[in-house]
Amino acid sequence: MPVITEIEDLKRLYRRRVPKMFYDYCESGSWSEQTFRENVSDFDEIYLRQRVAIDMTERSTKTQMIGQDAAMPLALAPVGLTGMQHADGEILAARAAEKFGVPFCLSTMSICSIEDVAEHTSKPFWMQVYTLKDDDYMQRLFDRAKDAKCSAAVITVDLQLLGQRHKDIRNGLSAPPKLTPKSVANMMTKIPWGLEMLQTKRRFFGNIVGHAKGVTDASSLTTWTAESFDQALDWDRIRQFRKMWDGPLIIKGIMDPRDALEACNVGADAIVVSNHGGRQLDGALSSIRALAPILDAVGDRIEVHLDSGIRSGQDVLKAVAMGAKGCWAGRAYIYGLGAMGEAGVSEALRVIHKELDTSMALCGRTDITGVDRDILMIPKGFSGEWEE
């Protein structure tokens, strides 16, 4: 196995192994990609306070997210088309998460279906649902998640319509992908990826085809996707979803304290401060800048998680020290998956855990559940002082 010292190493291997259209699909944000970039770079604005001569021998990164044990405060975020980054990708990522002891969240737009992932793993995972118009489909999705013993539902609220990602348009990446001569030529150079894809039967949206009314093939999927996302979504509609699912509920995609309050009012158990990894509203603040005002507004009422921009254990440490109960990583584990399958996801988790553990110790702390803002040096005005 190549030497992996940081997530960037996995990204380099991933880029070489996976067809450009899927690499670009992952490694892109909407429009100018400002938010995509700042999600990562804003973490560098926060400094860690070094402390010395404090006994660091007994350390723990163990915590809980929505009352469920986690080996560190990190979950694998829902990522659509994961099974195109590596054959059977969702199953492999879920297995790596299970072995490491962190939560895995399956996307509605996954290649492997809920039932398939449940059959090939032994611990419950979380199920992400998009807010679609079709009530029967939604009810069935929640029921299927329940039958598969999913331990939480995650409602993503920031995708009523799709933020435009230029690279996907150029590459013909839509649902389903439209293959251009250029992308076919590039795919043919990715031989190990292609051979593995040929050997799996999982190559289509497993939660949709055969489950959504009238979706039986590629062309009906295009129509369904275009018509299904619900631009009329409001908090009353989210209350209806709350009634369809009686288990733990997480609302993902909150960037404003007012929306965080609404999420508390619909009876969610946790929110994820997230701008979808910079893939939706370009020009939105980075998640790490948005975190503190949201914690001030609802931190005593609901568990607050953060995603978008997590590329290292230090990022996790900073977000948790600010007050997040846990973080979610999307691209960081997809790089690992694309690079080396399940072993690559395990590597991503190992790297992040080591960075978290070592950095926590060098800040003079030994228990992740006790870290607080005292270990951070946050620039004045980090969360912004804006004109009314």
Ligand SMILES: Cc1cc2nc3c(=O)[nH]c(=O)nc-3n(C[C@H](O)[C@H](O)[C@H](O)COP(=O)(O)O)c2cc1C
């Ligand atoms: C390729 C890709 C596909 C994604 N698909 C979904 C999805 O299907 N559902 C969802 O709620 N979020 C989706 N997301 C957003 C992630 O769940 C998460 O919010 C984001 O990746 C966090 O940012 P990070 O990649 O910088 O860690 C996707 C992100 C990426 C990169």
